[in-house]
Every structure is written in C-alpha cells, then in structure tokens.
Amino acid sequence: MSSCLGPPPAATALAPVSAPAMTTLRAREDREQADRIALSAATTRGAHLRTEDVRAWLAERRRAHVFQVDRIPFAELDAWEFEHGTGNLVHRSGRFFTVEGMHVVEHDGPYGDGPYREWEQPVIRQPEVGILGILAKELDGVLHFLMQAKMEPGNHNLLQLSPTVQATRSNYTRAHRGMDVKLLDHFVRPDPERVLVDVLQSEQGSWFFHKSNRNMLVETVDEVPELDDFRWLTLGQIARLLHEDDMVNMNARTVLSCVPYPDTTPGALLSDAQLLSWFTGERTRHDVRVRRIPLASVRGWKHGVETIEHEDGRYFKVAAVSVRAGNREVVGWTQPLIEPVGMGVSAFLVREIGGVPHVLVHARAEGGFLDTVELGPTVQCTPGNYAHLPAADRPPFLDAVLEAPASRIRYQAVHSEEGGRFLNARSRYLAVEADPSVVPLDPPPDYAWATPAQLRALTRHGHYLNVEARTLLACLNAVAARTREGM
Amino acid sequence: MSSCLGPPPAATALAPVSAPAMTTLRAREDREQADRIALSAATTRGAHLRTEDVRAWLAERRRAHVFQVDRIPFAELDAWEFEHGTGNLVHRSGRFFTVEGMHVVEHDGPYGDGPYREWEQPVIRQPEVGILGILAKELDGVLHFLMQAKMEPGNHNLLQLSPTVQATRSNYTRAHRGMDVKLLDHFVRPDPERVLVDVLQSEQGSWFFHKSNRNMLVETVDEVPELDDFRWLTLGQIARLLHEDDMVNMNARTVLSCVPYPDTTPGALLSDAQLLSWFTGERTRHDVRVRRIPLASVRGWKHGVETIEHEDGRYFKVAAVSVRAGNREVVGWTQPLIEPVGMGVSAFLVREIGGVPHVLVHARAEGGFLDTVELGPTVQCTPGNYAHLPAADRPPFLDAVLEAPASRIRYQAVHSEEGGRFLNARSRYLAVEADPSVVPLDPPPDYAWATPAQLRALTRHGHYLNVEARTLLACLNAVAARTREGM
Numbered sequence: 001m002s003s004c005l006g007p008p009p010a011a012t013a014l015a016p017v018s019a020p021a022m023t024t025l026r027a028r029e030d031r032e033q034a035d036r037i038a039l040s041a042a043t044t045r046g047a048h049l050r051t052e053d054v055r056a057w058l059a060e061r062r063r064a065h066v067f068q069v070d071r072i073p074f075a076e077l078d079a080w081e082f083e084h085g086t087g088n089l090v091h092r093s094g095r096f097f098t099v100e101g102m103h104v105v106e107h108d109g110p111y112g113d114g115p116y117r118e119w120e121q122p123v124i125r126q127p128e129v130g131i132l133g134i135l136a137k138e139l140d141g142v143l144h145f146l147m148q149a150k151m152e153p154g155n156h157n158l159l160q161l162s163p164t165v166q167a168t169r170s171n172y173t174r175a176h177r178g179m180d181v182k183l184l185d186h187f188v189r190p191d192p193e194r195v196l197v198d199v200l201q202s203e204q205g206s207w208f209f210h211k212s213n214r215n216m217l218v219e220t221v222d223e224v225p226e227l228d229d230f231r232w233l234t235l236g237q238i239a240r241l242l243h244e245d246d247m248v249n250m251n252a253r254t255v256l257s258c259v260p261y262p263d264t265t266p267g268a269l270l271s272d273a274q275l276l277s278w279f280t281g282e283r284t285r286h287d288v289r290v291r292r293i294p295l296a297s298v299r300g301w302k303h304g305v306e307t308i309e310h311e312d313g314r315y316f317k318v319a320a321v322s323v324r325a326g327n328r329e330v331v332g333w334t335q336p337l338i339e340p341v342g343m344g345v346s347a348f349l350v351r352e353i354g355g356v357p358h359v360l361v362h363a364r365a366e367g368g369f370l371d372t373v374e375l376g377p378t379v380q381c382t383p384g385n386y387a388h389l390p391a392a393d394r395p396p397f398l399d400a401v402l403e404a405p406a407s408r409i410r411y412q413a414v415h416s417e418e419g420g421r422f423l424n425a426r427s428r429y430l431a432v433e434a435d436p437s438v439v440p441l442d443p444p445p446d447y448a449w450a451t452p453a454q455l456r457a458l459t460r461h462g463h464y465l466n467v468e469a470r471t472l473l474a475c476l477n478a479v480a481a482r483t484r485e486g487m
Numbered sequence: 488m489s490s491c492l493g494p495p496p497a498a499t500a501l502a503p504v505s506a507p508a509m510t511t512l513r514a515r516e517d518r519e520q521a522d523r524i525a526l527s528a529a530t531t532r533g534a535h536l537r538t539e540d541v542r543a544w545l546a547e548r549r550r551a552h553v554f555q556v557d558r559i560p561f562a563e564l565d566a567w568e569f570e571h572g573t574g575n576l577v578h579r580s581g582r583f584f585t586v587e588g589m590h591v592v593e594h595d596g597p598y599g600d601g602p603y604r605e606w607e608q609p610v611i612r613q614p615e616v617g618i619l620g621i622l623a624k625e626l627d628g629v630l631h632f633l634m635q636a637k638m639e640p641g642n643h644n645l646l647q648l649s650p651t652v653q654a655t656r657s658n659y660t661r662a663h664r665g666m667d668v669k670l671l672d673h674f675v676r677p678d679p680e681r682v683l684v685d686v687l688q689s690e691q692g693s694w695f696f697h698k699s700n701r702n703m704l705v706e707t708v709d710e711v712p713e714l715d716d717f718r719w720l721t722l723g724q725i726a727r728l729l730h731e732d733d734m735v736n737m738n739a740r741t742v743l744s745c746v747p748y749p750d751t752t753p754g755a756l757l758s759d760a761q762l763l764s765w766f767t768g769e770r771t772r773h774d775v776r777v778r779r780i781p782l783a784s785v786r787g788w789k790h791g792v793e794t795i796e797h798e799d800g801r802y803f804k805v806a807a808v809s810v811r812a813g814n815r816e817v818v819g820w821t822q823p824l825i826e827p828v829g830m831g832v833s834a835f836l837v838r839e840i841g842g843v844p845h846v847l848v849h850a851r852a853e854g855g856f857l858d859t860v861e862l863g864p865t866v867q868c869t870p871g872n873y874a875h876l877p878a879a880d881r882p883p884f885l886d887a888v889l890e891a892p893a894s895r896i897r898y899q900a901v902h903s904e905e906g907g908r909f910l911n912a913r914s915r916y917l918a919v920e921a922d923p924s925v926v927p928l929d930p931p932p933d934y935a936w937a938t939p940a941q942l943r944a945l946t947r948h949g950h951y952l953n954v955e956a957r958t959l960l961a962c963l964n965a966v967a968a969r970t971r972e973g974m
Contacts, residue, residue, distance in 0.1 A: 023928065025754030025841040026761070026942065129771045169774070190764065192757070198764035200771065214771050260760075267512035270679070273747075274513070275678070276947060277685035284616045284687065284701050287656070354512035371857060371949075441510065454515065460763060461948050462858075 014374055033196065034262035037235065040143040041261065041481045043363050044236035046288070047139035049390070053235045055244075061149040062159045069153045070212070077320050078334045087296025087303075089336055090316070095170050097126035097421070099308075099318055099336055101298035102209055104367035107287035111365045111446070115393040120298045122308055122318050123368055124338060124421060125209040128169035129200065132251045133187035133216040135164040136233065137224060144232035145217075146183075146224065147252065150294045152419025153323045154337050160249040160416065161241065164230065185220050194219040197258040200462040201470065202374060204417065205366025207316065209292065209448065212370070212462060215232070230423040235259065239481035242474060245414040246426070250471065253415065257470035258460070262475060263453035265356045269441070270448065272457065278448050279464070282363035285445075286372045307339075314385045316340045319423055337423035342384035343414070344427030346468040347401040349378040349434040350410055351449065353441065358449040359431070359476070360397070360439065364466060374466040375458070378447070396447075400438050401430060408433040411479045414456045416470060427468070429475055452476045497949040520683065521749035524722065527630040527749065528968045531723035534626035538724045541648070543630060548636040548716055549646045550665045555811040556640045556852075560792045564807050565821045574783025575726065576805070582657050584613035584908070586795075586805055586823055588694055588785035591854035594774035598852045598933070602880040607785045609795055609805050610855055611825060611908060612889035616687065619738045620674035620703040622651040623683065623717065624711060627756070632704075633670075633711065634739065639906025640810045641824050643913070647736040647903065648728060651717065663794035673705050681706040684745040687949040688957065689861060691904065694803065694825050696779065699857070699949060702742045714970070721929055722746065726968035729961060732901040733913070733970025737958065740902065744957035745947070750940035752843045759944065765935050766862070766951070769850035771797075772932075773859045794826075801872045803827045806910055822926075824910040830901070831914035833955040834888040835963070836865040836921040837897055838936065840928065845936040846918070846963070847884070847926065851953060861946070861953040887925050890919060895920040898966045902958060916959055918966065939963045 049057060072080070079092045089099035102123040109117040135146040150162035165183055172188050188199065197217035204211070233241075238256065242249050248256075270278065300311050308318040317339045324332045348359040364376035379401045386394045408430040417425035443449065455473050458464040465473065536544060561569070566579045576586035589610040596604040620631040650676035652671055659675050677685070684704035691698075720728075725743065728734050735743075755882045757765065787798050795805040802825045835846040851863035866888045873881045897918040904912035930936065942960050945951040952960065 023756065023841045025756065025843060026758045027754050028750075028759045030758055030760065129774060131771075190768075192761050192764065195760065195764045197769045198760075200767055214767060263515075267514050269510065269512065271513045271517055272515045272827070273517065273677050273682065273685075273947075277679065277682045280685045280687055281677075281699060284618075287615070289614060354510045356512060460760075463950075 009299050034260060036143055037196075037259060040235040041239065041306060041477070042236055043142045043234040043303065044481075046234050046237050046239060047142070047144060047232065049231045049233065051233075051240050052143075054231070054233075054237075054247075057231065057480055058149050058159050058161070064228065065151065065327045066324055066330050067151050067158050070333060071306065071321050074320050075305070076322065076334065077336070080320075080334065080336060082295070086294035088294060096168075096335070097124050099123070099295060100209070101293040101295045102367050103291050103293045106291045106365060107177075107289060109286075109288075109365075111211075111286055115389060120293065120300060121315070121367070122295055122298055122301060122338075123209045124207055124211070125292070126211055130168045130213045131165060131172060131184075131187050131216060132163045132255050133165040133167075133218060134252070134255050135183065135186055135224065136217055136219040137221070138219075138400070139232060142234055143219070144234055145238065146230050147233050147238070149229045149231075150249070151325055153321055153335070154421065154423040155246065155249070155336050155416050155419035156424050157246050160419070161238075161247060161252055162249045163252050163255055166251050166420075186220055187216050190216065190218050195196045196260065197255065199460060200289055201238065201254055201258070201459070201465075201467070202369060202463055203467050205368035205466065207368065207422065209368045210370045213251075215258050217255060217259065227435050231285050236481050239478035242478035243411075243413055246416050249416060250418045250467065253471045253474045254467055256477070257465070257474040258459075259477070261414055261453075261456055263456070265453050267354070268356065268451045268454055269353045269358055270450065272454060275448060275450055275454055278364060279398070282446055283372050284364070286365050286368070288365050288372050303309050314341060315382075319422065338421060338425070339423035340382060340425045344378045344382045344425075345379060345398070345401060345429040345430070346427050346472060347379045347432055348440050348472050349397060349400065350431050351434040351436065351439065354450055355451060357474075358451050359455070360434065360443060360447050361450050361455070361469065363446045363448075366466070369463070369466075371463050374469075375464055376466045376469050377453070377472055380468050396444065397439065400435065401432050404432045408435070411475050413475070422449065429472055431472065431476060431479065492509050495645055518749075518794065521535070521747060523630050524683075524746060524748055524846050527722040528726065528964070529723055530629045530721040531727060531968075533719065533721050533724050534629070534631060536718045536720065538720075540577060541718070541720075541724075541728060544718065545636050545648070546648050547549075549557045549713065552638065552814045553811055553817050554638050554645050556645070557809050559807050559809045559821060561807050562792070563809065563821065564823070567807075567821065567823065569782070572783075573781035575781060583655075583822070584611050586610070586782060587612050587659065587696070588780040588782045589854050590778050590780045592776045593852060594776060596600050596773075596775075596852075598773055600855050602876060604786060608781065608802070608854070609782055609785060609825075610696045610778070611694055611698070611789060613698055617655045618652060618659060618671075618674050618703060619650045619700050620652040620654075620705060621739070621742050622670065622673055622711065623704055623706040625706075626707070626719060629721055630706070631721055632725065633717050634720050634725070636716045636718075637736070638812055639736065640808055640822070641910040641912065642733065642736070642903050642906035642910065643911050644733050647906070648734060648739055649736045650727075650742055653738050653907075654723065667906065673707055674703050677703065677705050679707075683747065684742065686745055686947060688741055688745070688946070688952075688954070689856060690954050692855035692861070692953065694855065694909065696855045697857045698855065700738075700741075702745050704742060717883045720809060723968050726965035729965035730898075730900055733903050736903060737905045737954065740801040740958045740961045741954055743961040743964070746964070747947075748940075748943055750943070752938055752940050754841070755843065755938045755941055756840045756845055757937065759941060761878055762941055766850060769933055773850070773852050775852050775854070775859050777854050797923050801828060804870075824909035825908060825912070827869060827912045829869045830868060831869045831912075832885070832917070833864045833914050833959060834866045834919055835959050836884060836887065836926050838921040838923065838926065840936060843938055845938050846942070846959075847921065847930060847934050848937050848942070848956065850933045850935075853953070856950070856953075858950050860944070861956075862951055862957050866957055867955050883931065884926065887922065888919050891919045895922070898962050900962070914955070916962055918963060
C-alpha cells in the first residue's frame with residue numbers, strides 16, 4: 001500500500017535548488033558497533049589482567065596508598081559551615097555541594113511507596129553536571145574498558161572499580177595536574193566519531209535535588225600510558241565482577257547500563273509506543289510539588305553535634321568525615337556525607353512472556369527528580385523504614401522479593417552507592433523470578449512489564465530509568481554474559 | 488562476526504524455569520501504522536469537508552457564537568488579585584495559573600541570543616499538565632483527524648482549528664457537561680491498542696515556567712456523533728491549511744509535529760548517537776540557574792493600571808481581558824494574558840546534504856525550560872527586541888533569514904501562539920534555503936544539522952524540541968505533503 005504514496009514527508013520536498021553537496025551520509029544507527037560490544041561481552045579473558053586477579057590488584061592498590069576516613073563532629077569540618085539564616089551546610093568557597101532542605105507534596109497522593117503525602121527532609125544540592133567517563137580501546141581486536149581503582153570515603157571497603165574519569169564541572173573547567181588532564185580530554189572534547197554513550201542521567205532522587213551526571217563511553221585509538229591505578233577489562237570480565245559484592249562502583253554501573261547492546265529479541269509485551277504512553281500517563285498522573293527550603297526549617301529532623309537525623313531514627317543521617325589519602329603526596333580534607341539507616345533492597349521481578357524475559361518496572365516518584373517520576377525497580381526501599389507500618393502501607397511486592405526461595409533468585413549482589421556523597425550506603429540488588437500467581441501479567445497502574453532491550457533503548461535518554469534501575473540493568477546484562485560464558 | 492556470539496545479553500539468560508506463558512509478543516515498532524499515516528498525508532480530499540470550504544465553515548461557526556474580548560484594567564479582573572506580600576497575580580480559587588517572577592542567571596554565559604547573562608521577568612506558572620488530544624478515525628479507509636473550531640481570547644481572529652480536546656487537569660479530573668466528557672474519555676482513559684502519539688512536550692520557555700502538556704493522538708473505531716464545532720480532516724488537508732495564516736492553532740501544531748511519519752531517508756550528516764551526544768554536550772555546557780521570585784520584586788518592569796511592562800517597552804506585557812462567549816448559553820470571564828511586543832520570527836535554515844534536506848537546529852536556553860536547553864529553530868526571536876543592540880549582539884543567522892530572497896523561501900506562514908494565555912502573539916514561521924557561503928556544514932557549537940526524520944524521532948520524548956521547533960516540524964511535514972500533491 002505504501003509503495004504508491006510517493007516520497008515520504010520531508011524527504012525530498014524541501015530539496016533546495018542548489019547543487020547537492022557531496023558529503024557522505026551516515027546511517028542513523030551503527031550496527032557494526034553493536035557487534036563489537038557483543039564480542040567484548042562474550043570475551044571473559046582480558047588482554048591484560050585476568051578477572052580472578054582483579055581483587056588482588058585492588059588490594060595491592062589499597063596498600064600502595066594511605067586511606068583513612070574518620071567520623072568527626074560538624075564543628076571540626078574545615079571550610080564547611082552552617083550558613084547564617086538558612087542553616088544550609090555549605091563550603092565557604094561556594095563550590096562542591098550544599099546540604100539544604102526539601103519540602104515535598106504528592107497531590108492526590110500518596111503514590112504507593114509509603115503512607116505519606118507530604119514531608120520535609122535534608123537533601124544534597126549540586127547543580128553542576130559532572131562527567132562519568134569510561135575510555136574504551138580495542139586490544140587484540142576486542143573492546144576493553146579502562147577501569148580505575150578509586151578510593152571514595154563513603155565506601156566501607158574504600159576502593160572499588162570506577163570509571164576512567166569521575167569529574168565535577170569544577171574539576172574539568174579548571175587547571176589540573178598531569179595525567180588526569182589527558183584522560184579527561186577524551187570526555188571534555190570527545191571525538192564525535194568515537195562516542196559510544198553520551199547521556200545525562202539522574203542520581204538518587206531521595207538524597208539529591210535534581211542531580212544528574214553526564215554518562216560517557218568514548219573509544220580511543222591513541223596510545224594510553226599504563227598507569228598503576230588503571231586496568232583494561234572486557235565487558236565479559238566486568239560482567240563477572242558485577243556478581244561480586246562492593247566491587248563495581250555506582251558511577252561505573254550507571255555508565256555500563258547505557259552500553260548499546262544489540263537487541264535480537266522478537267518483541268515485547270508492550271510495543272515501545274505503548275510503553276512510552278504508559279509512562280507519559282504515569283508522569284501526568286503524579287502531581288508532585290517540590291520546593292527547596294532552608295535546612296534550619298526542616299521539620300521532623302534533629303540537629304546534633306555529629307549528625308542531623310530523623311526524629312524516629314529512620315531514613316538517613318547527615319554526617320561528617322575527615323579523609324587522608326594519597327601515595328607520595330598525602331592530601332586531607334573534610335566533608336559531609338549522607339548515611340542511610342540500614343541496607344536497601346532494589347529488585348526486579350522477572351517473568352518470561354512469550355518466550356522473552358521481562359522485568360516489572362515501577363513509575364516511581366522521588367522528591368529530588370527533575371520530572372515527577374522515573375522508572376525504578378519493582379521494589380526499591382530500605383525495609384527498616386517500613387517496619388513500623390501496617391502491611392498495607394509497605395511497598396508492593398516487597399514480600400515477594402524478601403521471601404523468594406533461592407531457586408527463584410536469578411541474580412544478587414550487594415553494591416555501594418556513590419561513595420563521594422554517601423557513607424556506607426549499600427543495597428542488595430536482586431533479579432527474582434516472579435511467581436505468576438502473585439504478580440499478574442496485568443500489573444497495578446504504576447507498574448509495567450518491559451524487556452531489558454526496551455530499558456536499554458530508554459537509557460539513550462535521560463530521566464527515564466532511575467539510578468537503581470540502571471544498576472539492575474547493568475546486572476541483567478552481566479547475568480546474560482555469565483550465562484553465555486557457561487555454554 | 489556476531490553470529491558466533493550466541494544469544495544477546497538478557498535475551499535468554501533470565502529465562503525462568505516455569506512454563507512459558509502463551510502471551511503473544513508485539514513488535515516494538517508498528518510499521519503498518521506508518522503506512523496508514525503516509526496514506527492520510529497523501530489524501531487531500533477529505534471524506535466530509537473539502538479543504539477549500541474550511542475557511543467558510545470557520546466563519547459560520549464564528550457567526551453562530553457570541554465572542555467578545557475587551558481589554559480591562561487589572562482592577563476589573565473578577566476573582567483575580569495581586570496576592571498580598573508577593574504581588575503574584577493569582578486566582579482566588581487557587582486554580583488556573585499564576586503570574587509570578589523569575590530570576591535567570593546564565594553561568595559562563597550569555598549563550599548567544601542576546602547580551603544578557605542575568606535578568607528578571609514575569610512568567611506564567613501553571614504546574615498542572617493538560618491534555619492536547621486529537622482523535623483519529625478511518626473514514627473510507629483513510630485516517631481522518633477530528634479538528635475543533637475553537638475560540639481563544641488571545642487570537643486576533645478568535646477562532647482557529649484546534650485539537651479535538653484541550654483540557655487542563657482541573658477540567659478532566661472534575662465533573663463536566665455532556666459531550667465533552669465522551670470525547671475526553673478517549674484521552675483520559677486511552678485504549679493502549681489505539682494510541683498513536685502520547686508524550687509530554689514543553690511550551691514557551693520565555694513566558695511559561697516549566698510548562699508541559701500531554702500531546703496525544705488516539706484512534707477510535709467507535710461511532711463519534713457529528714458536532715457543529717468539529718470536522719474530520721486528513722493529514723493532507725491539514726497540511727494545506729498549515730500554509731494559511733492564523734488557521735491551525737499552536738496546540739494542534741504541537742500534536743501534529745509528533746505524528747510518527749515513516750522515515751525512508753538513507754541517513755543523516757550525524758548519526759542519531761552523534762546528534763544526541765552533541766545535544767548532551769550542549770545541555771552540560773549551559774549552566775542556567777533559575778529561581779522563582781515574587782512578581783512584586785521583579786526588577787526592570789513597571790506595574791501600571793492596565794499592564795505590567797518592561798521599562799524599555801521591550802519583550803512583552805502582562806495584560807487583562809474580559810471575555811464573553813457562547814451560543815445558547817453565553818458565559819463570561821476575565822483573565823490575564825501575556826502580550827508580546829511585536830511579531831516574532833521562527834525560522835529553520837535548510838540545506839541539502841548528501842541528497843537529504845537537513846535543518847539547522849539551535850541548542851537554546853530559555854529560563855522557563857525544565858532542563859537548561861531544548862532544540863529550537865535556527866532563528867527564534869522578536870527582531871524589535873534586538874534593534875537597539877550592536878550587530879554582534881543580534882541573534883546569529885537573523886539577517887540570513889530576514890534578507891533571504893523569495894526564491895530561497897521554502898515555506899512561510901504566520902501562526903498564533905496559545906490564545907488561552909497569549910494575546911496577539913504571532914510569529915512568522917519560515918523554512919529558508921541556506922546560502923552555503925554564509926551557513927557552513929560545520930556550524931557554531933550550539934547549532935547542528937539534523938534531518939526532519941531525526942527531529943520526528945526526538946518528538947517521541949519530551950524536552951528535546953521546543954514548541955517553536957515543533958511548529959516548524961509540523962510545517963515541514965506540510966511542505967512535503969503539498970509538494971507530493973503537485974506531482
């Protein structure tokens with residue numbers, strides 16, 4: 001039918017009268033790149049470091065540096081102060097970040113992750129967009145990724161595998177020392193021919209106000225000097241490491257979630273248009289009004305000598321630490337961190353539909369999101385925060401996750417959240433096979449079944465998947481690679 | 488190479504052990520739908536109303552109703568008042584919208600559309616998400632779209648072709664009268680099998696604070712009663728009407744810009760990934776800090792009896808009108824409107840690259856955008872606002888548009904902006920063939936060449952194309968349809 005319609009809209013009608021330029025067009029999608037990514041995912045023996053030696057290498061890097069993190073009272077913070085009037089916790093230079101207050105109202109709420117439709121809380125505000133960049137390079141014909149052994153003060157084990165570069169705007173727009181600049185340049189001035197991932201993604205909406213970072217994966221053909229704190233690993237190696245606790249840091253996981261793996265699945269329960277329409281409906285339905293308020297005015301939180309904490313001891317604390325780190329040159333600083341109360345749980349329920357695995361995503365409101373809701377895991381919470389509530393007010397599907405027998409657990413590992421802002425913030429990430437009798441094909445309105453391929457397509461854009469869902473997506477890719485390895 | 492890699496990530500590895508469900512999968516993209524849209528675009532003879540009779544029908548509908556709009560002093564506004572303390576212009580019910588103040592700082596700016604890096608201005612705030620919905624139905628085997636002859640007080644010709652439904656959240660969550668409810672139901676409770684477009688899109692970032700509406704196109708197979716103010720038109724008919732001045736209203740144009748026409752062009756200057764990477768870089772580079780401030784505190788604006796206006800008479804005024812409208816039952820109300828000073832210009836420069844027309848999009852910061860920058864036309868401004876400035880401070884490419892000879896103009900028409908909020912807000916929309924000696928293939932950093940097909944793909948998501956670029960995209964589709972018609 002369509003063949004008789006002539007040219008498609010705008011394809012030829014706008015053609016100018018001037019002579020056509022000789023410029024070559026690119027295909028809108030790069031299919032060869034997808035093959036190269038799949039090859040890296042299938043390669044579990046790296047060109048440099050063996051996967052089983054990564055832990056020893058990290059231990060060696062830990063020994064090579066001084067790392068000391070101590071809790072301190074707020075009064076011992078250096079150059080940080082509670083601002084006169086607002087009580088906001090700020091750095092005297094105006095740089096880094098601030099701890100302020102946030103007032104949230106869920107109109108027509110609450111929206112299902114607790115019984116509250118209005119609350120106040122402390123929140124980290126850091127309006128600058130940072131760069132999280134992983135450098136890629138072909139070694140022996142296979143894409144490898146340059147991972148850094150990086151200390152972050154909030155990590156209980158201090159050192160984890162991080163992106164090649166983690167830089168705030170202040171870092172990358174000002175002067176730097178030696179090597180960092182050269183690595184940074186791949187991301188600050190990326191070669192358009194070699195960018196594999198480049199997208200702004202949100203971070204924790206319960207702890208950050210409107211935070212997003214630029215997630216980048218850039219290939220190079222240049223010589224990259226060998227550096228003590230950096231190693232090249234394949235996607236297949238990283239997949240294995242994603243099965244270990246507290247090994248791959250949050251910044252690395254979010255970049256990895258955006259890797260454009262090919263999709264060869266035959267379809268999905270919902271078409272892409274239907275999935276987006278459901279999401280638009282959820283974003284429209286959730287009328288969340290958020291305003292920043294002075295930290296001093298936040299109701300329900302107690303300001304102590306060492307912490308700011310919730311009156312009932314729930315949710316999180318604002319704390320302060322002093323840090324000493326370095327190898328030849330030891331540097332020290334102090335900073336606030338947010339410390340959650342208890343370990344979190346983030347889980348996808350998984351179900352095969354029409355022969356293709358689907359995960360149950362949740363349209364989830366968090367006060368710090370730029371735009372109302374994003375797609376989160378089926379379950380995302382700190383169970384202890386709900387222990388005092390009647391069953392009806394606990395998060396849906398929490399029991400289905402917590403009580404799942406081992407035979408239904410497809411993936412699990414404990415991962416740390418961003419150790420530069422959060423202290424001992426750990427969550428158990430799971431993929432749990434859904435019991436069809438408990439979890440219907442036609443889920444509640446704020447839930448939808450989507451395939452991992454559909455979620456990967458959404459990571460090309462910001463504000464769709466929250467950071468916990470992106471960690472799980474990176475883990476699902478890892479499960480796939482691991483399974484393939486065993487075949 | 489990829490064939491030896493085994494199954495793709497997450498395709499089979501998560502497969503649960505339970506028996507597979509018998510549910511049928513959908514293809515992620517609906518190709519048949521694209522053909523049906525192309526057929527409607529190629530059909531210029533509608534099943535009901537002839538295109539050449541639309542103007543007479545609109546005139547008849549105008550005669551059938553009482554429509555009277557008069558300017559009034561603010562003191563004669565009924566139920567609207569300047570709020571004590573803030574001076575914000577608010578409705579006593581708390582409904583509708585408010586006129587407040589906005590303070591904008593472009594860090595490291597200004598960003599190229601004027602010499603200012605910090606300013607204050609009045610702005611309309613309306614946090615609710617409304618619905619702009621067009622109903623579609625096959626008549627004689629061709630998709631037709633139900634357009635409404637709708638009065639809006641800000642339109643100088645009052646009546647224009649509008650979507651089937653324009654409803655604020657208050658409209659659609661409360662009680663209504665008769666017919667409207669039935670039409671509204673197609674959008675408030677859409678049948679997932681029949682949604683063609685469903686996306687939140689931004690509106691004017693210079694006049695609105697964080698405004699977005701839900702753009703919807705929903706098909707029905709139900710009987711739809713014939714109504715005096717509604718007519719079914721094909722995309723081909725609407726394309727012809729988009730060549731007429733002040734005929735198709737802004738709300739209709741934005742929905743039409745999202746219509747998923749098929750793409751059969753062979754490629755583009757930039758791959759989709761490259762275009763998105765450029766956009767991510769621009770969003771990162773533009774550090775725009777915006778805060779709401781009380782209207783009473785806005786510096787540089789004079790508060791008069793009938794208007795709030797800029798000290799130098801530039802930009803826009805806040806004004807007030809009284810409205811009487813209706814047929815059998817005449818209703819009256821009063822409301823504020825924003826009245827721009829002078830007619831705007833919104834233009835795409837167009838250039839054929841590798842045999843495919845491209846348009847030059849601009850990563851444009853507007854204070855009211857939710858997220859820093861969106862893609863705007865090559866030129867978007869009210870020229871009078873820049874007349875007092877030296878040439879270097881005028882918008883780039885403005886002269887290339889204003890001085891283009893007729894032979895280079897591929898499209899032009901005057902369209903009205905939203906007549907429910909803006910008074911006599913009219914812009915000349917143009918597509919102008921670029922002079923290659925003036926407009927390079929490698930444009931300044933905040934500009935990029937993209938194909939209309941690439942822009943259409945971006946309209947599946949919000950916060951990429953601003954409302955002026957979307958109007959132009961709808962017009963580009965119309966140019967294509969018009970040309971085909973002559974073949």
